[in-house]
Amino acid sequence: MLDEKNITSSGSSETQYQEINDLLDKNQHYKEGFFTSTHVETFEKGLNEAVVRAISAKKNEPEWMLAFRLKAFKHWQTLDEPHWAKAEYTPLDYQDYSYYSAPTCGSCDTEEGSGSEQEIDPEVAKAFAELGVPIMGEDANIAVDAIFDSVSVSTNKREDLSKLGIIFCSFSEAVQDYPELVQKYMGTVVPYHDNYFAALNSAVASDGTFVYIPENVHCPIDLSTYFRINEAKTGQFERTILVADKGSYVSYLEGCSAPVRDTYQLHAAVVEVIVMDDAEVKYSTVQNWYSGTDDGEGGILNFVTKRGICEGKNAKLSWTQAETGSAITWKYPSCILKGDNSIGEFYSVALTNRRQQADTGTKMIHIGKNTRSTIISKGISAGFSDNTYRGMVKILPSAEGARNFTQCDSMLIGDQCGAHTFPYIEVENATAQVEHEATTSRIGEDQLFYCKQRGIREEDAISMIVNGFCKEVFSELPLEFAQEAEELLAISLEGSVG
Amino acid sequence: MLLKIENLQAQIDEKQILKGLNLEINAGEVHAIMGPNGAGKSTLASVLAGKDSYEVTDGLVNFDDHDLLDLSPEERARKGLFLAFQYPVEIPGVSNKLFMQTAVNAVREEQGLPALDMFDFDEYAKDKIALLDMHPDLLERSVNVGFSGGEKKRNDIFQMALLQPKLCILDETDSGLDIDALRLVANGINSLRSAERSFIVVTHYQRLLDYIKPDFVHVLYDGKIIKSGGFELAHELEANGYDEIIKQHQQA
Numbered sequence: 001m002l003d004e005k006n007i008t009s010s011g012s013s014e015t016q017y018q019e020i021n022d023l024l025d026k027n028q029h030y031k032e033g034f035f036t037s038t039h040v041e042t043f044e045k046g047l048n049e050a051v052v053r054a055i056s057a058k059k060n061e062p063e064w065m066l067a068f069r070l071k072a073f074k075h076w077q078t079l080d081e082p083h084w085a086k087a088e089y090t091p092l093d094y095q096d097y098s099y100y101s102a103p104t105c106g107s108c109d110t111e112e113g114s115g116s117e118q119e120i121d122p123e124v125a126k127a128f129a130e131l132g133v134p135i136m137g138e139d140a141n142i143a144v145d146a147i148f149d150s151v152s153v154s155t156n157k158r159e160d161l162s163k164l165g166i167i168f169c170s171f172s173e174a175v176q177d178y179p180e181l182v183q184k185y186m187g188t189v190v191p192y193h194d195n196y197f198a199a200l201n202s203a204v205a206s207d208g209t210f211v212y213i214p215e216n217v218h219c220p221i222d223l224s225t226y227f228r229i230n231e232a233k234t235g236q237f238e239r240t241i242l243v244a245d246k247g248s249y250v251s252y253l254e255g256c257s258a259p260v261r262d263t264y265q266l267h268a269a270v271v272e273v274i275v276m277d278d279a280e281v282k283y284s285t286v287q288n289w290y291s292g293t294d295d296g297e298g299g300i301l302n303f304v305t306k307r308g309i310c311e312g313k314n315a316k317l318s319w320t321q322a323e324t325g326s327a328i329t330w331k332y333p334s335c336i337l338k339g340d341n342s343i344g345e346f347y348s349v350a351l352t353n354r355r356q357q358a359d360t361g362t363k364m365i366h367i368g369k370n371t372r373s374t375i376i377s378k379g380i381s382a383g384f385s386d387n388t389y390r391g392m393v394k395i396l397p398s399a400e401g402a403r404n405f406t407q408c409d410s411m412l413i414g415d416q417c418g419a420h421t422f423p424y425i426e427v428e429n430a431t432a433q434v435e436h437e438a439t440t441s442r443i444g445e446d447q448l449f450y451c452k453q454r455g456i457r458e459e460d461a462i463s464m465i466v467n468g469f470c471k472e473v474f475s476e477l478p479l480e481f482a483q484e485a486e487e488l489l490a491i492s493l494e495g496s497v498g
Numbered sequence: 499m500l501l502k503i504e505n506l507q508a509q510i511d512e513k514q515i516l517k518g519l520n521l522e523i524n525a526g527e528v529h530a531i532m533g534p535n536g537a538g539k540s541t542l543a544s545v546l547a548g549k550d551s552y553e554v555t556d557g558l559v560n561f562d563d564h565d566l567l568d569l570s571p572e573e574r575a576r577k578g579l580f581l582a583f584q585y586p587v588e589i590p591g592v593s594n595k596l597f598m599q600t601a602v603n604a605v606r607e608e609q610g611l612p613a614l615d616m617f618d619f620d621e622y623a624k625d626k627i628a629l630l631d632m633h634p635d636l637l638e639r640s641v642n643v644g645f646s647g648g649e650k651k652r653n654d655i656f657q658m659a660l661l662q663p664k665l666c667i668l669d670e671t672d673s674g675l676d677i678d679a680l681r682l683v684a685n686g687i688n689s690l691r692s693a694e695r696s697f698i699v700v701t702h703y704q705r706l707l708d709y710i711k712p713d714f715v716h717v718l719y720d721g722k723i724i725k726s727g728g729f730e731l732a733h734e735l736e737a738n739g740y741d742e743i744i745k746q747h748q749q750a
Contacts, residue, residue, distance in 0.1 A: 455604035468591025
């Protein structure tokens with residue numbers, strides 16, 4: 001039997017994955033790819049100081065906010081677009097984008113930049129309804145901030161939450177209504193000069209969500225933001241700040257989508273999370289931006305800076321992400337573990353198919369004593385895609401007794417895709433313990449044949465195997481989100497569901 | 499007749515492995531296929547199950563009134579053809595429960611039966627776990643992950659017991675089993691024997707056959723069946739080896 005076995009395994013390597021690739025090559029059902037036609041006000045394409053001032057004026061911003069933008073813009077002009085990630089793209093023409101677009105509803109007054117529940121443009125409301133986003137507060141267990149291009153169009157359940165002292169509003173409103181809080185925290189975790197895209201965001205920030213959970217308040221429902229890019233050639237630059245004061249708890253979710261477009265669209269967000277003593281924040285993302293065509297045309301460039309700081313002792317910050325969309329993802333949700341005994345977690349599933357490129361991971365910066373971090377990363381590459389894990393674990397001299405555990409697993413589907421791992425570990429305290437485990441596997445013909453021989457269809461087998469691979473991460477997502485993530489994976493993989 | 503193979507020829511990478519194989523199997527019969535390394539035993543099992551790295555170049559296979567070679571691997575499985583693998587595959591993160599519930603319901607769908615929900619499936623599976631003396635946490639564990647060689651083979655027989663196939667093909671299921679595991683596997687197989695269910699047992703050794711007692715024994719050599727007989731042929735092979743029979747075949 002030995003020679004037969006050899007023949008089998010050395011078999012036709014070129015055609016070996018043809019069938020899987022054919023299956024995956026079928027057009028993806030990107031059901032979120034529709035476009036909403038409504039009255040919009042969109043700035044002319046182009047970026048200069050006047051545009052930055054105009055955005056600020058449009059939002060009636062106070063002087064300090066404009067000053068922040070201009071400082072960032074000036075700095076941005078001195079920077080070069082980074083290309084160190086394992087993702088190929090031609091340098092962007094930043095003058096070819098519009099930096100502000102907002103729906104204007106004839107009968108509603110949107111002068112303030114963001115509407116309340118009564119004022120929402122019916123076409124926009126329809127779009128969110130189609131996306132299954134409960135913007136009217138119809139879901140009792142979740143409060144939603146809905147962002148359409150550059151503005152927040154609706155934030156529900158605010159009154160109920162405010163009874164608990166919780167602030168949940170759009171970033172633009174926070175600038176108006178809670179200027180002292182915004183000034184206190186904005187730029188403290190991600191400074192305007194942090195990197196190219198953070199600087200750009202700081203200059204042209206459109207809208208985003210502001211959350212403040214007061215001391216010892218356990219937020220009773222999930223808070224969420226849904227981001228929708230609608231206009232062509234528009235960038236979305238949301239700015240989100242989340243502050244959990246001492247002893248508080250919040251679970252925050254974000255989702256996103258965009259219409260099918262044949263050119264790249266830029267999404268450069270900045271998220272800052274501040275976690276005080278004994279507080280806990282769970283931050284979950286299901287990212288389903290449009291990923292471009294089979295030939296790699298169009299799609300969202302998802303260049304995002306997300307970072308949180310565990311400011312106080314026993315603080316806990318947990319990032320969970322399911323990344324299935326975008327043409328290119330460049331994203332490293334990170335934790336600065338400053339408070340003693342603070343905990344940082346990063347759970348990630350990144351799936352790339354067709355020509356998608358993802359370079360994602362995390363940074364865990366241990367400063368406080370006995371700080372702990374866990375990184376579980378699952379990368380799945382299919383088609384002609386590239387999927388990269390890039391992570392840094394840094395233990396500073398002060399971080400006595402710090403511990404990190406990293407597990408980084410890659411799965412390859414087919415033989416035209418790539419999986420890459422770049423773990424950086426810097427330890428400056430001898431009492432620290434750092435563990436790193438990594439595996440790479442392939443959905444083999446053997447596994448598929450085994451499933452088929454038991455009567456299971458190939459697409460069911462692939463999605464079963466992939467979901468099994470991701471189980472550890474999905475179990476960290478809130479229940480409904482986990483389901484959504486599983487379904488997204490299935491859709492992204494099969495291309496023929498339903 | 500459940501299975502009729504006529505002049506089956508198959509190759510892999512343009513190397514001819516099966517060279518005109520004929521075999522007929524009636525419902526309820528147990529056939530053993532024996533032969534030296536490289537004779538084509540595992541190829542036969544793989545070709546019948548529809549593994550696409552093998553190319554069938556000639557011949558006909560009729561299975562339960564279907565043109566078997568026309569069916570996809572999953573259709574063959576759904577119509578009642580089961581292969582117990584020489585090397586059962588590991589699927590990390592997929593529980594045996596999800597895996598087998600999906601498989602059982604695929605077969606039930608084919609038969610026009612309603613799907614079993616989780617509770618029904620649990621009940622159904624419990625008896626079969628006892629039959630093979632598998633650990634009760636079997637269903638929660640990932641498919642074949644962390645299983646010993648013997649456990650993997652028993653898991654395959656467990657799956658066979660769940661799927662209730664018409665034709666069971668066992669591809670060297672006895673390889674790598676110690677004597678206790680062998681007995682468990684043989685008991686499992688024997689308990690599944692019925693007037694409707696047929697078996698093809700591919701093996702090197704007589705010891706599994708001693709437990710199963712096949713109705714027919716065939717010697718496969720160089721891609722063809724060169725001798726067929728009753729159970730006594732297995733004893734003859736054990737005593738004299740393949741050389742004698744091969745020599746006779748070559749002289750003839």
